[in-house]
Amino acid sequence: MDNATRSERSRKAALEAAIRIIARDGPGRLTLDAIARESGLSKGGVMHQFRTKEAVLKALLERQMEHFEEFSTRYLAKVSATSANPNLATQLATVREAATSPNSAALALVAAMVENPDLMSLPRDREMKRVEAIKAEAADPELALLRWAAARGLLLSSLLGMSPLGKDEHQRLFARLLDDDQWRPLEKPAKVRAVKAGTTSAAKAGTARKRA
Amino acid sequence: MDNATRSERSRKAALEAAIRIIARDGPGRLTLDAIARESGLSKGGVMHQFRTKEAVLKALLERQMEHFEEFSTRYLAKVSATSANPNLATQLATVREAATSPNSAALALVAAMVENPDLMSLPRDREMKRVEAIKAEAADPELALLRWAAARGLLLSSLLGMSPLGKDEHQRLFARLLDDDQWRPLEKPAKVRAVKAGTTSAAKAGTARKRA
DNA sequence: TTTTACAAACCAACCGGTCGGTTTTATAAG
DNA sequence: CTTATAAAACCGACCGGTTGGTTTGTAAAA
Numbered sequence: 001m002d003n004a005t006r007s008e009r010s011r012k013a014a015l016e017a018a019i020r021i022i023a024r025d026g027p028g029r030l031t032l033d034a035i036a037r038e039s040g041l042s043k044g045g046v047m048h049q050f051r052t053k054e055a056v057l058k059a060l061l062e063r064q065m066e067h068f069e070e071f072s073t074r075y076l077a078k079v080s081a082t083s084a085n086p087n088l089a090t091q092l093a094t095v096r097e098a099a100t101s102p103n104s105a106a107l108a109l110v111a112a113m114v115e116n117p118d119l120m121s122l123p124r125d126r127e128m129k130r131v132e133a134i135k136a137e138a139a140d141p142e143l144a145l146l147r148w149a150a151a152r153g154l155l156l157s158s159l160l161g162m163s164p165l166g167k168d169e170h171q172r173l174f175a176r177l178l179d180d181d182q183w184r185p186l187e188k189p190a191k192v193r194a195v196k197a198g199t200t201s202a203a204k205a206g207t208a209r210k211r212a
Numbered sequence: 213m214d215n216a217t218r219s220e221r222s223r224k225a226a227l228e229a230a231i232r233i234i235a236r237d238g239p240g241r242l243t244l245d246a247i248a249r250e251s252g253l254s255k256g257g258v259m260h261q262f263r264t265k266e267a268v269l270k271a272l273l274e275r276q277m278e279h280f281e282e283f284s285t286r287y288l289a290k291v292s293a294t295s296a297n298p299n300l301a302t303q304l305a306t307v308r309e310a311a312t313s314p315n316s317a318a319l320a321l322v323a324a325m326v327e328n329p330d331l332m333s334l335p336r337d338r339e340m341k342r343v344e345a346i347k348a349e350a351a352d353p354e355l356a357l358l359r360w361a362a363a364r365g366l367l368l369s370s371l372l373g374m375s376p377l378g379k380d381e382h383q384r385l386f387a388r389l390l391d392d393d394q395w396r397p398l399e400k401p402a403k404v405r406a407v408k409a410g411t412t413s414a415a416k417a418g419t420a421r422k423r424a
Numbered sequence: 425t426t427t428t429a430c431a432a433a434c435c436a437a438c439c440g441g442t443c444g445g446t447t448t449t450a451t452a453a454g
Numbered sequence: 455c456t457t458a459t460a461a462a463a464c465c466g467a468c469c470g471g472t473t474g475g476t477t478t479g480t481a482a483a484a
Contacts, residue, residue: 003428003483010429028240028326032474042431043475049429053474113372114240114326120373128376142388145377149385150358153365156372160325161332164340165357173361176354215449215462222463244440254465256443261463265440 011049013039015060019107027111032056057115060108061122067105068094069126087133088144089178095151096174099158106159140185147177223261225251227272231319239323244268269327272320273334279317280306281338299345300356301390307363308386311370318371352397359389 017039021030032053036043050056072094080086098106112119131145138144154173157163163170176182213221229251233242244265248255262268284306292298310318324331343357350356366385369375375382388394 001483006429006483026326026329028328031472033472044432044477045430047475051475109372109374110322110325113322113374114238116240117238117373124374124376127374131376142385145381146362146385146389147358149365149369150362151365152369153361153363153367155365156368157361157364160321160368161329162321162325162336162339164336164343169357173354173358177358213449218449218463243438245438255441256466257464259441260465263441 007049010039010041010045011059014041014046014049014056015063018056018060018111019105022107022111027107027114030111054116054119057108057112057119058122061112061119064105064108065123065126068098071097084139084180085134085137085144087130087137088147089180091130091134091148092151092174092178095148095155096178099155099170099174106155110159138185143183143185147183151177219261222251222253222257223271226253226258226261226268227275230268230272230323231317234319234323239319239326242323266328266331269320269324269331273324273331276317276320277335277338280310283309296351296392297346297349297356299342299349300359301392303342303346303360304363304386304390307367308390311367311382311386318367322371350397355395355397359395363389 014035017035018030021034021038025034032046033043035041035056036046039046046056050059072090075093076086076090079089083089109120109123131148134144134148135141151174154163154165154170157165158170165173226247229247230242233246233250237246244258245255247253247268248258251258258268262271284302287305288298288302291301295301321332321335343360346356346360347353363386366375366377366382369377370382377385
């Protein structure tokens with residue numbers, strides 16, 4: 001087998017084993033020996049691919065970030081034409097994806113934070129840019145930020161195993177978060193720029209539509 | 213010195229040392245030896261007060277929960293007369309308190325989760341009751357839950373060191389979360405079927421709002 | 425041949441927890 | 455108020471096992 005692909009295979013096996021361990025036994029049980037055992041590699045093999053445990057965590061983190069970055073980019077391209085606030089919509093959808101992901105993905109975050117809190121600067125910096133984009137496009141930046149925060153609250157709660165919500169409730173809340181019509185900005189700025197009228201526009205709530 | 217108070221003192225010293233360690237070095241660095249070193253006690257002394265490390269985490273967890281429970285009760289008593297949704301208001305205020313606490317309190321959660329994820333059932337169960345109370349009193353339960361989720365998102369993000377928000381922004385967002393006037397309930401969401409194309413809903417402004 | 429990928433034995437430091445012993449407090453008889 | 459005794463708080467050396475990481479060896483790829 002080709003050398004490069006062999007390495008690639010081993011790295012992938014190790015990282016996936018790591019995720020499995022974290023999800024099954026908790027971040028505290030993630031050790032190099034456990035990774036070796038779970039991946040089928042020897043410890044030496046693992047150490048050949050990652051010089052240190054921190055390197056494993058870093059790779060794990062980057063892998064996950066890349067994965068969701070990709071999801072984000074694709075989603076953004078899809079909705080940027082139809083949504084008034086595509087960046088917010090994208091982040092909400094991405095967080096939902098992370099929360100419902102079959103593999104318990106974002107646990108890499110917790111594991112990294114346990115081992116070395118400084119590692120969190122990577123995802124934090126990346127998140128900062130996204131938050132900027134969300135604020136920039138929003139008619140009501142605070143409201144947008146709060147929707148973003150709510151999504152993160154749902155994700156992190158269930159990630160830490162402390163969400164008191166049922167799975168169905170979880171889903172419904174995400175759906176509502178994503179529904180722009182439910183989040184009309186308050187008339188705080190005197191001059192509210194009408195939301196970019198796209199194909200989505202539809203009926204403005206409250207005034208145009210009265211419910212029964 | 214009295215025996216009981218001596219024990220009390222030692223337990224307190226150990227637990228506070230533990231919190232200091234977690235906040236400074238991360239949850240992964242919390243060891244029994246470290247607690248002994250940081251608290252000034254000997255390892256034997258620590259082990260005399262807590263038979264196992266898990267007992268330390270449990271005590272830490274219960275201590276923090278009790279502290280915020282107390283804050284909650286006091287706050288609830290204060291606002292239950294004037295607020296339309298005192299339970300939600302109380303939870304929001306409590307979470308804000310936890311987020312701005314000088315000691316990085318709620319880190320006990322992360323530490324417990326690392327050592328033994330099962331420990332999370334304690335705070336989860338308690339949270340479940342609170343969520344029930346919030347839903348019961350709310351005109352729009354989903355909206356209330358989302359405000360609650362947003363608060364938790366802000367708290368957990370900064371707790372894990374991955375909040376991209378400035379401290380002032382943080383405060384402003386909490387203030388807005390707490391301001392009932394900014395969150396007008398929708399009426400019974402009889403037929404809400406919203407995904408991405410804005411086809412939905414009826415936003416109705418406060419007919420039934422009771423405000424002071 | 426040289427380099428790369430991996431295996432397996434190995435190591436020092438550290439981990440949670442035990443144990444025998446010392447000091448401090450509590451109880452109570454004289 | 456002593457004094458004897460037991461009980462609780464505390465110390466620190468120690469133990470088996472684990473941890474992150476190294477070293478040595480080997481077989482395949484380059």
